[in-house]
Amino acid sequence: MSATRLLAHAENREWAGSARSALGVAALLPLLLIGVDAAGGQSSPRRALLWIALGLLLLSVLWPTRVRAAPGLLTTHGLLRERHVRTDLLASVDLLAGISPRLLLVDIEGNRLEIDPRVFVSDPPLWYLVNQGIRTSVSRGTIPGGRQSLQRLSHFADGENVRLIFKSSGLL
Structure with a gap:
């Protein structure tokens, strides 16, 4: 399988x-x-x-936002509303820097979703499905400069994982 x-x-x-x-x-x-x-x-x-x-x-x-992913789809459920974005049809992926980093995803249908990228660091199955969707968008050519966005996001996730490993081993 x-x-x-x-x-x-x-x-x-x-x-x-x-x-x-x-x-x-x-x-x-x-x-x-x-x-x-x-x-x-x-x-x-x-x-x-x-x-x-x-x-x-x-x-x-x-109240925390519930995040769900399926192949080609990422959904967030807040206290009052639900948002979704097609990860296999993304038009843009931006990692917004600041006090709290945010990942902004916009699909070609105009759906927009802003999420804390640390959710993916703490939950690899979510990251896997979102990463697969972003790679599909890159291969379809719907994201201008998609490879750079994916690399920045991957570097962020990898950096957070390294920090978690160092912290749990007592090196930080």
Whole structure:
């Protein structure tokens, strides 16, 4: 059986843990604030609702994006919306530098997806499917300068993997 057949789809494995952490923090904060109010004699239903609303706002900020990949398709599911891009029909691939690196993918249908490239570093099956899609786009010629974009992205992923190896071995 081929590797592509084995990897019919993949999704980020760290999503469930991140979602549990977001729920825990968002639930714990209002409980602590309500407890502090009660201990200080300031508790009221109105303040409790305020703290619960604050917890829900925090949950909306902390909620992780779920990333799924299938051959030729990358999808992200946020709290309120879903985005997808055809990785086998990409028009551009840009690795945006900054405080937090972002990978911007745009396909020929106009779909646009911006994602943290570290998701792929921590989940090789996702990276494999996205990499295969990008290579298909490069071979079809839909990405102008596609080889350079793919090389920059590969160097980023390789560099992150090297950092993880050095960190786990105690060299960093």
